[in-house]
Amino acid sequence: MIIIVLIILQYIFFTAIIGILGYLAFILISFRNVVPYVPSPRRIIRQMLEIAEVKDNERIVDLGSGTGRIIIPAAKKYRNNLIIGIDKSFFLRLITKFRLLFHPFINKRIQVLNQDFFNADISSYDVIFCFLTPEALRQLTPKFKLLKQESRIISYMFPLEDSQGFREVIQHISAKDSIYYYLKI
Numbered sequence: 001m002i003i004i005v006l007i008i009l010q011y012i013f014f015t016a017i018i019g020i021l022g023y024l025a026f027i028l029i030s031f032r033n034v035v036p037y038v039p040s041p042r043r044i045i046r047q048m049l050e051i052a053e054v055k056d057n058e059r060i061v062d063l064g065s066g067t068g069r070i071i072i073p074a075a076k077k078y079r080n081n082l083i084i085g086i087d088k089s090f091f092l093r094l095i096t097k098f099r100l101l102f103h104p105f106i107n108k109r110i111q112v113l114n115q116d117f118f119n120a121d122i123s124s125y126d127v128i129f130c131f132l133t134p135e136a137l138r139q140l141t142p143k144f145k146l147l148k149q150e151s152r153i154i155s156y157m158f159p160l161e162d163s164q165g166f167r168e169v170i171q172h173i174s175a176k177d178s179i180y181y182y183l184k185i
């Protein structure tokens with residue numbers, strides 16, 4: 001009996017190790033892309049959701065939604081909104097879908113799209129969350145300029161180089177953490 005328990009524990013241990021190593025390898029490899037996968041800290045996500053001041057029925061998107069760290073708490077906080085996550089990584093979308101299994105009451109209001117956000121039409125969104133890179137924000141700026149009045153962009157870590165047409169508010173969370181809020185005027 002003890003032997004069987006030990007074999008099962010060993011199996012669980014090695015599966016967990018392989019999972020963790022695979023996840024770390026994925027993060028390292030993603031650094032070859034314009035935008036690597038780096039999860040936002042939870043306290044930052046709480047702040048981002050607070051700052052956004054989302055109203056009922058506004059359309060929300062996370063550009064590069066990763067494992068759903070922003071869209072899941074957003075759907076919990078904003079109960080009358082459709083929340084979209086866009087991510088081109090199959091692996092990260094799969095993790096998001098798996099996590100959604102544990103949130104049956106919100107998963108109908110979340111959609112995770114397999115898209116390249118550089119090619120996506122984002123003009124109809126009211127609130128755009130992003131944790132990207134300066135280069136990605138530069139490439140997305142022409143799309144941001146097409147947003148409707150009163151739309152908000154909430155960017156963790158990096159500002160827009162060209163924020164003409166937006167009112168900018170910077171919230172410094174710590175020496176190295178800032179959230180940039182842009183209101184389309």
Ligand SMILES: C[S@@+](CC[C@H](N)C(=O)[O-])C[C@H]1O[C@@H](n2cnc3c(N)ncnc32)[C@H](O)[C@@H]1O
Nearest residue numbers: 035038039040064065066069087088089116117
């Ligand atoms: C820094 S992570 C942020 C993840 C998540 N938003 C968070 O805050 O935890 C950036 C995400 O963007 C995704 N990504 C990078 N380039 C992309 C592209 N061109 N189109 C769609 N997703 C992209 C990556 O797969 C990654 O999940």
